[in-house]
Amino acid sequence: MLTNEQIRSEFNLASPYNDYVRTAKPNELANWADFHGRVRLTQAQRSLIAGFVRRVNVLVVSGTWCGDCVQQCPMLDHIARANPQRIDVRFIDRDERSDFSARVAICGGVRVPAAIFMNEDFDFVSILGDRTLTRYRAMASRNLGPSCPLPGAPVPADEVAGTLQDWIDEFERVHLLLRLSPKLRGRHGD
Numbered sequence: 322m323l324t325n326e327q328i329r330s331e332f333n334l335a336s337p338y339n340d341y342v343r344t345a346k347p348n349e350l351a352n353w354a355d356f357h358g359r360v361r362l363t364q365a366q367r368s369l370i371a372g373f374v375r376r377v378n379v380l381v382v383s384g385t386w387c388g389d390c391v392q393q394c395p396m397l398d399h400i401a402r403a404n405p406q407r408i409d410v411r412f413i414d415r416d417e418r419s420d421f422s423a424r425v426a427i428c429g430g431v432r433v434p435a436a437i438f439m440n441e442d443f444d445f446v447s448i449l450g451d452r453t454l455t456r457y458r459a460m461a462s463r464n465l466g467p468s469c470p471l472p473g474a475p476v477p478a479d480e481v482a483g484t485l486q487d488w489i490d491e492f493e494r495v496h497l498l499l500r501l502s503p504k505l506r507g508r509h510g511d
Contacts (some may be wrong), residue, residue: 322445323424324457329443331421332380335411338398344414345385353385357395359481362403366489370403375499375509376441377492379410382422382450383434387415389451390434392476397436397483400492408492409434427451438495446495455480455485 336344342353353476362370383390394412401410415422415433422431427450435450452460459480499505 323437325439325445327421327424327441328380328437328439328445331413331418332378332411332439332443334418335380335413337411338394338401341412341414342385345355349385349391352391353395356391359478360395360399360485362399362485363488366486367403368491369493370400370408373404373407373492373496374511375407375496375505377408377495377499378439378441378443379408380437381410381412381434382415382418382425382431382437383412384415387433389456392481393456393484394455394490396488399432399485400488425450433461436491438491440499440502446498447491449488449491453484453491455483455487456463459483476494 337340341448345353355394379397379401381394383394385391397410413421415431420429422433422435425435425437425448426432427435427448432451435448437445438447438449440446458479
């Protein structure tokens with residue numbers, strides 16, 4: 322298991338969203354920009370996130386070349402922007418930080434994106450990756466059925482909205498875990 326010192330060290334080396342995306346190859350940048358423009362938080366989602374009172378640190382192992390990262394990391398940026406005082410999301414490149422990435426393997430592989438959720442002390446809280454439940458359901462429907470889409474096929478709007486809600490649900494779950502933590506309640510007197 323990763324220690325909070327190891328996670329904190331990687332987090333401190335990691336990049337904010339815009340800096341991370343700028344490391345993409347020129348032919349990858351348009352995909353990131355296009356998908357970022359498709360993400361829209363509802364007013365209810367914004368209000369929920371704005372109500373967070375505990376700090377949530379998130380370290381995302383990603384790859385600018387990865388289609389799943391292109392389709393999910395912009396969502397994490399939108400969530401973080403909805404409460405920048407309480408949510409800090411940073412990104413590291415899977416291949417550049419392969420020593421660390423290998424320590425967060427999922428199902429025996431170094432999958433991306435993998436989001437590591439931590440409290441204000443960088444204690445491990447949760448990990449979500451490489452895809453949310455909505456993404457897996459959509460993929461199963463497409464790939465386990467009679468037909469398979471062409472690579473790069475557009476992502477339907479309902480899948481985007483469902484995937485975004487999956488991520489928000491995990492942020493809310495982590496926040497409630499932190500909000501109810503005896504350690505943090507004692508520290509913050511609430």
